[in-house]
Amino acid sequence: MKPLRTLLLLALAAAIPLAAAACGGDDDDEPTPAATAAGTAPATAAASPTPTPKPSGSITVYSGRGEALVKPLFEQFTKDTGITVNVKYGDSAQLATLLAEEGSASPADIFFPQDAGALGAIAKAGLFEKLPEATLAKVPATYKAKDGTWVGVSGRARVIVYNTSLNPAELPTSVKQLTDPKWKGQVGWAPTNGSFQSFVTALRKLEGDAAAEKWLRDMIANDVKVYKDNRAIVSAVAAGEVKLGLVNHYYLWSFIKDQGEGFAARNHYTAAGDPGTLINVAGVGLLKTSKNKPAAQAFIDYLLSEAAQEYFVKQTYEYPLVTGMAADPRLPALDSLKPPAIDLSDLDDLQGTLAMLRKVGALQ
Known part of the structure; x- marks a missing residue:
């Protein structure tokens, strides 16, 4: 039921x-x-088929x-x-x-x-x-x-958006590192967002359900901050509310278009094959x-x-x-990114992912 x-x-x-x-x-x-084409075909239409109606x-x-x-x-x-x-x-x-x-x-x-x-x-x-x-x-x-x-x-590529006060050299090379105490209370996510849910589905496919569930629980235990959507995350990162956020790459650029190159956030791509660099x-x-x-x-x-x-x-x-x-x-050119090896058609278990997100308390 x-x-x-x-x-x-x-x-x-x-x-x-x-x-x-x-x-x-x-x-x-x-x-x-569909509207009927005006007129009728001439008697010689057998030799010249009637064009397909627009x-x-x-x-x-x-x-x-x-x-x-x-x-x-x-x-x-x-x-x-x-x-x-x-x-x-x-x-x-x-x-x-x-x-x-x-x-x-x-x-x-x-x-x-x-x-x-x-x-x-x-x-x-x-x-x-x-x-x-x-x-x-x-x-x-x-x-x-x-x-x-x-x-x-x-x-769209999954990225970690970061506040520009951070040294890029200290950014995590994998989303798995976001559970480190170093990032406690400093990461934002949007569990109700469809792209985030597909990312979790990819994580389940790549790492197995047990590992995906553990990552979600560890993120929650590390005081991950919940936002309503990707734009809210990018805004919060730029404002310094959190240092990092899990988003799609393109949200940043609309902020830069509106607020200029001084906007205090940028995108970071995780290492080749990492679930955090999924291209959806x-x-x-x-x-x-x-x-x-x-x-x-x-x-x-x-x-x-x-x-x-x-x-x-x-x-x-x-x-x-x-x-x-x-x-x-x-x-970065699309073919330069090295996303995890996954068939996008396999990201179809939405119900399984939603059930897991509810189980760990990420969704109500």
């Missing part, structure tokens, strides 16, 4: 209207039929990406294609749970979470269509599902429930277009995943 809290969350999520103005997301309406109508996107980050991109897609995008924003894990609950009755066409764990959970539930090879070919194998059911759109993806999958698959596929291909990939580079400071696209030059 599902916990009462989960049932209440699902009931609340179901009550929120689907509208582009909805709010939420942890990054901090049914589709209308995708039109509307789609519903369940987005774990925050509204502030992706709404402008969705609006541009509508301007460019005429396809209306109705959005349900929310926490990636909760939206994945909702999709599983809705099953074949879901109104969603697209699932666009902020992490591979949520994508893997929906793929494991058999709710995604297989994507066309032409779409999958745009992205390296590391950043898409082996069975072709989802594809990464943008990448925000990705997208086409749901079998979609009533407007041509428009939904057009949306996916748009996210992998040069214009959209440049948006992620310039506006959200994430890594573009389409082969040949370059990241912001201030970031």
Whole structure:
């Protein structure tokens, strides 16, 4: 039986209207039929097949990406294609749970979470269509599902953000070192964040459940500070409330954009193969429930277009995943990072991770 809290969350999520103005997301309406092409094919159409109608109508996107980050991109897609995008924003894990609950009755066409764990959970539930090879070919194998059911759109590296008063030489080379008494009360994390939960899932896969649980308990015993999200952690580190924080790399750069190079925090990448250098993806999958698959596929291909990939580079400071696209030059090149050897499709045990976080008291 599902916990009462989960049932209440699902009931609340179901009550929120689907509208582009909805709010939420942890990054901090049914589709209308496609319009009929004007006119009719000439009698000689047998020799010249009728062109495929241009995708039109509307789609519903369940987005774990925050509204502030992706709404402008969705609006541009509508301007460019005429396809209306109705959005349900929310926490990636909760939206994945909702999709599983809705099953074949879901109104969603697209699932666009902020992490591979949520994508893997929906793929494991058999709710995604297989994507066309032409779409999958745009992205390296590391950043898409082996069975072709989802594809990464943008990448983010896990980092330790640190206050610039620290000497970089004294920073930990592994997240395992954060349990040292040296860092007691000086580290921030956000257990409700989807990317943090995927990191914990990766830790479980790499080190085993017993070791992951021990690390979580040791962090709590070392007085880790809890924040609501990544932005709050970066702000707290710069203000000196804590010295270190577990976040995604790109949050720092939005602060630097707003406050200048004097902003008192920077990113630190842990050693090669360390769980703390996990590279995760925000990705997208086409749901079998979609009533407007041509428009939904057009949306996916748009996210992998040069214009959209440049948006992620310039506006959200994430890594573009389409082969040949370059990241912001201030970031270390994606292929220079040495993340742990893990198949992102294996980050699908969200429920197991949530159960562990509740067990140790990191989540209520």
